[in-house]
Amino acid sequence: MEQIKQYIEQNRERFLEELFELLRFPSVSADPKYKDSVLKTADYVAEKLKQAGADNVEVCPTAGYPIVYGEKIIDTTLPTVLVYGHYDVQPPDPLELWKTPPFEPTVRDGKIYARGACDDKGQFYMHVKAFELMMKTDTLPCNIKFMIEGEEEVGSNNLGIYVKANKERLKADVVLISDTSMISMENPSLETGLRGLSYLEVEVVGPNRDLHSGVYGGAVANPITILSKMIASLHDENNHITIPGFYDKVLVLTDEEKKALNSAPYDEEEYKTDLDVQELWGEKGYSTFERTGTRPTLEVNGIWGGYIGEGAKTVLPSKANAKISMRLVPNQTSDEITKIFTDHFEKIAPKSVKVTVTPHHGGEPVVTPTDSVAYKAAQKAITESFGKAPIPTRGGGSIPIVALFEAELGIKTVLMGFGLDSDALHSPNEKYDIFNYYKGIETLPLFHKYFAELSK
Amino acid sequence: MEQIKQYIEQNRERFLEELFELLRFPSVSADPKYKDSVLKTADYVAEKLKQAGADNVEVCPTAGYPIVYGEKIIDTTLPTVLVYGHYDVQPPDPLELWKTPPFEPTVRDGKIYARGACDDKGQFYMHVKAFELMMKTDTLPCNIKFMIEGEEEVGSNNLGIYVKANKERLKADVVLISDTSMISMENPSLETGLRGLSYLEVEVVGPNRDLHSGVYGGAVANPITILSKMIASLHDENNHITIPGFYDKVLVLTDEEKKALNSAPYDEEEYKTDLDVQELWGEKGYSTFERTGTRPTLEVNGIWGGYIGEGAKTVLPSKANAKISMRLVPNQTSDEITKIFTDHFEKIAPKSVKVTVTPHHGGEPVVTPTDSVAYKAAQKAITESFGKAPIPTRGGGSIPIVALFEAELGIKTVLMGFGLDSDALHSPNEKYDIFNYYKGIETLPLFHKYFAELSK
Numbered sequence: 001m002e003q004i005k006q007y008i009e010q011n012r013e014r015f016l017e018e019l020f021e022l023l024r025f026p027s028v029s030a031d032p033k034y035k036d037s038v039l040k041t042a043d044y045v046a047e048k049l050k051q052a053g054a055d056n057v058e059v060c061p062t063a064g065y066p067i068v069y070g071e072k073i074i075d076t077t078l079p080t081v082l083v084y085g086h087y088d089v090q091p092p093d094p095l096e097l098w099k100t101p102p103f104e105p106t107v108r109d110g111k112i113y114a115r116g117a118c119d120d121k122g123q124f125y126m127h128v129k130a131f132e133l134m135m136k137t138d139t140l141p142c143n144i145k146f147m148i149e150g151e152e153e154v155g156s157n158n159l160g161i162y163v164k165a166n167k168e169r170l171k172a173d174v175v176l177i178s179d180t181s182m183i184s185m186e187n188p189s190l191e192t193g194l195r196g197l198s199y200l201e202v203e204v205v206g207p208n209r210d211l212h213s214g215v216y217g218g219a220v221a222n223p224i225t226i227l228s229k230m231i232a233s234l235h236d237e238n239n240h241i242t243i244p245g246f247y248d249k250v251l252v253l254t255d256e257e258k259k260a261l262n263s264a265p266y267d268e269e270e271y272k273t274d275l276d277v278q279e280l281w282g283e284k285g286y287s288t289f290e291r292t293g294t295r296p297t298l299e300v301n302g303i304w305g306g307y308i309g310e311g312a313k314t315v316l317p318s319k320a321n322a323k324i325s326m327r328l329v330p331n332q333t334s335d336e337i338t339k340i341f342t343d344h345f346e347k348i349a350p351k352s353v354k355v356t357v358t359p360h361h362g363g364e365p366v367v368t369p370t371d372s373v374a375y376k377a378a379q380k381a382i383t384e385s386f387g388k389a390p391i392p393t394r395g396g397g398s399i400p401i402v403a404l405f406e407a408e409l410g411i412k413t414v415l416m417g418f419g420l421d422s423d424a425l426h427s428p429n430e431k432y433d434i435f436n437y438y439k440g441i442e443t444l445p446l447f448h449k450y451f452a453e454l455s456k
Numbered sequence: 457m458e459q460i461k462q463y464i465e466q467n468r469e470r471f472l473e474e475l476f477e478l479l480r481f482p483s484v485s486a487d488p489k490y491k492d493s494v495l496k497t498a499d500y501v502a503e504k505l506k507q508a509g510a511d512n513v514e515v516c517p518t519a520g521y522p523i524v525y526g527e528k529i530i531d532t533t534l535p536t537v538l539v540y541g542h543y544d545v546q547p548p549d550p551l552e553l554w555k556t557p558p559f560e561p562t563v564r565d566g567k568i569y570a571r572g573a574c575d576d577k578g579q580f581y582m583h584v585k586a587f588e589l590m591m592k593t594d595t596l597p598c599n600i601k602f603m604i605e606g607e608e609e610v611g612s613n614n615l616g617i618y619v620k621a622n623k624e625r626l627k628a629d630v631v632l633i634s635d636t637s638m639i640s641m642e643n644p645s646l647e648t649g650l651r652g653l654s655y656l657e658v659e660v661v662g663p664n665r666d667l668h669s670g671v672y673g674g675a676v677a678n679p680i681t682i683l684s685k686m687i688a689s690l691h692d693e694n695n696h697i698t699i700p701g702f703y704d705k706v707l708v709l710t711d712e713e714k715k716a717l718n719s720a721p722y723d724e725e726e727y728k729t730d731l732d733v734q735e736l737w738g739e740k741g742y743s744t745f746e747r748t749g750t751r752p753t754l755e756v757n758g759i760w761g762g763y764i765g766e767g768a769k770t771v772l773p774s775k776a777n778a779k780i781s782m783r784l785v786p787n788q789t790s791d792e793i794t795k796i797f798t799d800h801f802e803k804i805a806p807k808s809v810k811v812t813v814t815p816h817h818g819g820e821p822v823v824t825p826t827d828s829v830a831y832k833a834a835q836k837a838i839t840e841s842f843g844k845a846p847i848p849t850r851g852g853g854s855i856p857i858v859a860l861f862e863a864e865l866g867i868k869t870v871l872m873g874f875g876l877d878s879d880a881l882h883s884p885n886e887k888y889d890i891f892n893y894y895k896g897i898e899t900l901p902l903f904h905k906y907f908a909e910l911s912k
Contacts, residue, residue, distance in 0.1 A: 323764075
């Protein structure tokens with residue numbers, strides 16, 4: 001432990017500098033106009049893995065963005081940890097809301113503000129530095145493999161193909177991922193589950209052209225009005241989702257699980273104040289933690305139609321669109337929910353419009369075991385570096401790859417996230433506390449140490 | 457009549473050329489970036505009025521875009537016709553749907569395609585040319601005044617001030633406007649009423665920042681979902697508007713009026729085919745003509761919120777917006793309906809969001825008399841040039857100025873429109889038939905002739 005702290009102390013500045021360099025790449029995978037930057041980011045990650053001491057580093061091409069692979073095999077009889085992360089980031093929009101430019105990392109009261117600061121550049125890079133630390137201090141206790149992808153924010157479509165094609169190379173005893181959050185630094189936690197995702201785009205077409213709202217208004221269906229009515233009908237008065245069969249396969253928590261989940265510290269007033277809302281909203285009969293961690297949800301991520309420019313235009317538009325995504329929980333499956341939604345949405349469309357539903361991407365929900373050697377190692381590592389045992393929580397987000405690993409490689413995952421819910425992931429002014437960054441670099445070597453010990 | 461036809465024949469090409477020149481100005485009043493073009497358009501109109509023979513031509517400045525005035529007083533004992541029109545046009549968006557550029561007038565099978573071709577450049581310019589014709593052939597039978605404004609598409613806010621300040625100068629016996637449409641060239645018609653307008657913008661704000669839909673989804677109100685529910689609630693299952701008091705002052709048609717209105721030729725199959733819709737939509741218990749001409753309506757003209765870029769972004773947005781307008785009928789008033797809507801919309805907002813309603817502009821509904829000298833003159837003129845008496849109809853659009861004239865100057869209006877509902881006003885590929893353009897220039901001198909005669 002002393003040795004770890006000392007090495008971090010000696011390389012403090014450089015560790016931060018390198019992360020800043022990484023954050024300056026606008027590696028937005030959703031928008032083609034950033035293509036070059038995304039590719040440059042992959043090369044940078046590969047370069048850093050080499051410098052840290054990884055062997056067989058390779059920028060593996062895919063049909064989309066490349067996957068960066070690297071490894072250090074010290075003894076094939078020792079256990080192997082596969083570290084997963086992603087170097088791509090969410091789009092920065094709405095740009096005007098950023099206090100400082102999203103791709104010019106800026107420090108304000110101890111926090112790094114930049115797109116990707118927490119999700120996931122700041123977090124996966126802790127592993128690269130922790131690995132460097134173990135190499136340079138000659139304390140690497142097990143084999144380690146890195147797989148850092150560039151399409152997590154757009155559904156990891158090509159990672160699945162890559163994994164299927166590289167089962168031998170990716171052989172490992174556990175997958176270690178830092179792409180989730182803790183309750184707080186005072187209340188360290190470990191996520192034991194993730195929600196799946198089904199993301200679609202819908203289009204509602206009315207008349208074959210934009211119409212004058214005076215000449216036709218009142219006699220022809222307005223696609224915005226119809227889309228609004230269709231969206232409105234997806235939640236009932238208790239905010240239950242009304243799609244037939246939607247909840248059929250939802251795994252119900254045991255009372256113990258409920259109790260454990262709700263034992264995590266939670267201050268509703270604080271929660272509301274942080275978001276500046278007078279009242280919370282959600283499925284009747286469930287707590288906030290249950291709603292975000294253990295219940296499936298449906299959100300409209302974007303909507304547009306008609307005239308959205310300056311001033312007024314009295315138009316009855318030809319069409320309206322929306323991006324809709326559903327978060328899934330065990331034992332729902334992305335394909336099934338996508339189909340159920342599509343059938344339902346087409347079914348509720350009135351004859352006065354034409355509806356098209358286009359699936360974007362999906363991911364499966366997962367629950368990670370809490371009795372595994374890897375989970376225990378994570379508990380020990382956190383307990384030692386934070387001086388407090390981690391609280392098990394359920395994450396609301398989705399990392400489709402976790403389920404994929406289980407299915408394809410038969411390996412379980414440990415989610416050792418060091419972010420905070422208040423880090424504004426996917427939002428303007430995303431941040432990551434410098435403290436958390438160093439804390440992660442300090443904790444990860446301990447995980448490897450205990451994982452190797454407990455695996456004996 | 458021969459003389460008229462002959463003069464048009466001799467100047468056919470030039471009449472069209474001049475209109476094309478006028479259509480090439482992108483005089484979009486709603487969008488500040490077109491400011492220079494709008495101003496240039498005013499100068500062009502003034503220049504053409506002078507050339508046609510008008511006196512005291514002036515580009516009158518206002519707080520917004522100028523009003524072009526011109527007159528020809530041949531004998532103060534003769535009646536005076538005040539011609540109103542507007543040289544501004546609607547925004548051209550969505551641009552990608554135009555077959556040819558909106559501001560490069562193009563002729564395809566006898567139709568002029570351009571923004572403003574029908575609304576209202578093509579129509580008000582007929583008056584300028586008809587005036588030229590009467591001047592050059594020395595057949596002007598009465599006094600004539602022109603008032604062509606540049607803010608009709610954004611609510612004519614400054615015209616009201618101008619009218620109040622120039623009552624003497626604008627003294628006239630009738631207002632003549634060509635900014636409406638006929639059923640068809642085979643079924644000429646005269647509009648005897650116009651709907652009023654109340655145009656607003658609403659904003660629904662949820663959390664104070666965009667949120668990760670996985671981390672917060674299901675626990676915080678999504679402003680898009682809430683806005684959709686609020687919009688959906690504005691129409692009931694019979695498509696009646698649910699705002700309390702909305703219909704209180706609506707003037708109910710007499711059976712005769714209903715009969716006359718529905719006597720106009722109407723082919724529902726044709727109507728549906730033209731719009732490519734399987735089924736029409738509207739207030740239960742009313743025909744299409746009643747819905748668009750005599751009943752108040754509520755349309756969402758635009759909606760936007762969340763991520764509307766390429767690809768997928770799993771965001772729970774901070775806010776959602778919509779542009780909403782209501783068409784009013786006698787005896788509703790714009791201010792009252794704006795207030796009723798605002799109160800209702802704020803009232804139905806759940807505590808989980810904050811709602812703001814911002815009024816854009818409004819206009820009052822009108823019904824024009826069918827027993828006036830001016831109306832009879834219009835009937836005679838159309839009957840002579842079309843060889844068929846015009847059918848009285850109710851227009852669904854709004855020309856706020858009509859009510860203003862009545863209130864401020866005590867003058868009634870005659871709506872002699874030569875457009876067609878299929879001219880795609882406010883839509884991509886707006887058009888105006890060349891035939892209608894010349895037909896108008898041919899009919900208008902007849903109106904002046906009969907108006908002068910019948911006024912004796």
